[in-house]
Amino acid sequence: MREFLARHPRIAALAAEVGKFGSVGAIAYVVQVAITNLVWSVTDLSLIAGQVIGTTCAIAVAFVGNRFWTFRDRPGTGLGRETLLFLLMNGVGMLIQVGCLSFAVHVLGLDGPVATNIAGNVVGVGLGTLFRFFAYRTWVFPRRAEDPEPTEAPESRVP
Template sequence: MREFLSRRPRLARLASEVGKFGSVGAIAYVVQLTATNLLWAGGMGSMAGQVVGTSCAIAVAFVGNRFWTFNDRASTGLGRETFLFLVMNGVGMLIQVGCQAFSLYVLGLEGALAQNVSGNVVGVGLGTLFRFFAYRTWVFPPDPVPDAARSQT
């Protein structure tokens, strides 16, 4: 596998980013699940608990993605990156909450299991696909000057 990836540096870089993104996402997901379920157990409503829990996970994800997953990409300014990260996570959260709202209000599934499956499995899965694409494309864009070209100047 290493030989295969060594002959395909772009694929190797993508595989590395996917692995790091997945690791950061797993940690953020545990934060989100824990916070959401604790808030629900404490009496907070389904939708509000989901939003607050997801917001906690967004903070964890920003730090991990900026300083580990995409640390080799161009730094376009912490303010710009934070703003775009929050916008893209807002869209990701709408995808997640939309799945949960569909389950709750259209299908009438009100139990904790249904809420976890719709919001924390289906919604998170679809939101994660969107976030990975958005982070790579807009939030942490590739460096316009490759390392090899920079070292020759």
């Protein structure tokens, strides 16, 4: 695998980016699930409200991790612009999650704790994550047109 990645630096760079994105996402996911379930268990708020609160907290964790680690090699386009686009893309991602939860509860009639966690925190988060990765790379933290694509595997670059 290492030889393959050494011969294909663009794939190696993408793999490194996916790994970092996944690590940040895993931390944000733990935050989201913990807070969502905490809200569901200790308040009278709706399932949807709990999902929104948990996801909002995870969005803050994800912004810091992605801006300053995953996509740190990309030129900044302004913190205000990046924050606004990040929030918009996460709003879409949250709608995907809440849509999955709503579909399970209101269409399929599945409102138990296991079903709601699977719908909102597995299916919804999974689909939302695919959208977010594409959106972050494309719109939030884009490469500038004049920036070259990586020509070396990430681990062989000299800082």
